[in-house]
Amino acid sequence: MTAEKNLQALLAGMHPIQRDGEYVYALWPHGRLLAAGIEAAVREAEGLTVVLPRAEADRQGLTYDFVGAWITLEIHSALEAVGLTAAVSRALTEARISCNVLAGFHHDHLLVPVADAPRAMEVLAELSAHNRQAPRPELLLRSETPEDRDAIIALAADAFAMSPATGLPAKGEPVEAKVLRALFGAKEYLPRFSLVAVLEGEIVGHVISSRGWVGDHELLGLGPIGVTPRLQRQGIGSALVNETIARANAAGESGIALLGSPDYYSRFGFVPAASLGVQAPEADWGDHFQLLPLALWPGGVRGMFRYAEPFTLL
Ligand SMILES: CC(C)(COP(=O)(O)OP(=O)(O)OC[C@H]1O[C@@H](n2cnc3c(N)ncnc32)[C@H](O)[C@@H]1OP(=O)(O)O)[C@@H](O)C(=O)NCCC(=O)NCCS
Known part of the structure; x- marks a missing residue:
């Protein structure tokens, strides 16, 4: 770190x-x-x-x-x-x-x-x-380019050096870095939903959302998201989530699913997915599996969420 x-x-x-x-x-x-x-x-x-x-x-x-x-x-x-x-x-x-x-x-x-x-x-x-x-350098949010990928993987390795799932140090390369590498080459990769946060030329945050489904209904699956450890809790993660939501609405997406802490994601409007009839891929995720219904959320969507293929690595 x-x-x-x-x-x-x-x-x-x-x-x-x-x-x-x-x-x-x-x-x-x-x-x-x-x-x-x-x-x-x-x-x-x-x-x-x-x-x-x-x-x-x-x-x-x-x-x-x-x-x-x-x-x-x-x-x-x-x-x-x-x-x-x-x-x-x-x-x-x-x-x-x-x-x-x-x-x-x-x-x-x-x-x-x-x-x-x-x-x-x-x-x-x-x-x-x-x-x-106090005045801070401006944070730039933009879509990722292929040249950014090494820096993104390094950032993920740093941000997930302690596993948020277990609270223990990751053994070897964190699985989130492996998932990212696989997502970049996956058919479910969506270029406009892989975003970097840049501060004074350095990539200090990254979030990716990829195609996921409930039955044949398309949703976004958000994650992994990571911020450089020394700059966490300064709003960078929130800026990335808010930009994802704005882009998702603009692109006519209907909802965003993720696995994460309800304490953090409820501030953006995420609710337990089960309350909307969407089940987690793993039953024991409970309320940590969350969904943000967007303006075009159709209702009536019921069933288990299916992540992009690379998430089977998790
Ligand atoms: C989670 C993460 C992306 C948030 O980004 P960030 O820039 O640190 O967060 P922000 O500054 O936007 O928001 C900070 C707020 O979120 C809260 N927060 C951050 N991570 C949290 C977590 N895992 N659980 C609960 N709350 C969390 C902070 O307590 C803070 O709350 P406050 O505003 O009430 O004080 C970042 O901390 C990170 O990379 N963590 C390590 C990797 C990780 O856990 N990724 C997410 C897996 S779902």
Whole structure:
């Protein structure tokens, strides 16, 4: 996964999340085996400092003063990125909130006094929103060309490095990249529905919809869709879905089916496909199999959705 270095993008997409529970700093007794609950440790000449859940510190009989809430900035920041923690600390200092920063390999973590945690989350959200509003390079949406395909496959490999289906790292090339490669050569490929999002000349997002059917009624099957990990949650995926919907209406398509999170796709008007009489190819997809009926949706379409042939790879 590519790590972000641009400060504005880091702040815009930092996405702070507060972990459950309370955490403390304590000195670990010399010679005692390390306990499983330790979340971070720093070795110094004077001894070993550990950060661990308060309950675990109590269980271990450790003494502590600082009781903190743990906030993770979920963006994948490059270790050599300059300015993120400085900007965050400055905003919290201005709000008179003290803050200890821990840098992990993937993310930065903040420990703030428990009582200040709600305000700290507000301050971070404001800082992030402010950077989202700052002028950004223009996002271009256009149809894919054959020259884009290597970049699209690389983007899919990056976006699906963690499988959204299992939450685990993909083994080898993600299956979504394989499906894409097969779709480009499939009879169900529809050129105007393979869209790229381009930012300053770089392909940062891609969505494809291919021909699918319920019986002999033609629909679109949307997916895979992927956005470069460092630029996720900044509206690029939404722009791609909205452009697909606009093109589908303009082309006289009647509906778009997809497999995905209802939390995400309901904002575009997708509903569980079963509520419209359309069944998922796999029964256990449940409400994750969704359908957007477009202006020309005829009603009365009943049956199981059939994806383009390359989806049999999934
Ligand atoms: C899913 C994906 C395409 C969305 O694109 P994006 O540019 O990150 O999303 P947007 O900025 O347009 O929208 C962000 C919103 O969608 C939500 N969202 C993003 N992915 C989500 C998911 N998998 N489930 C639920 N909500 C999701 C975010 O929480 C955010 O919500 P908010 O606006 O209420 O804060 C992108 O995150 C991605 O490539 N993910 C990895 C690959 C993947 O899972 N593809 C989709 C498989 S169906």
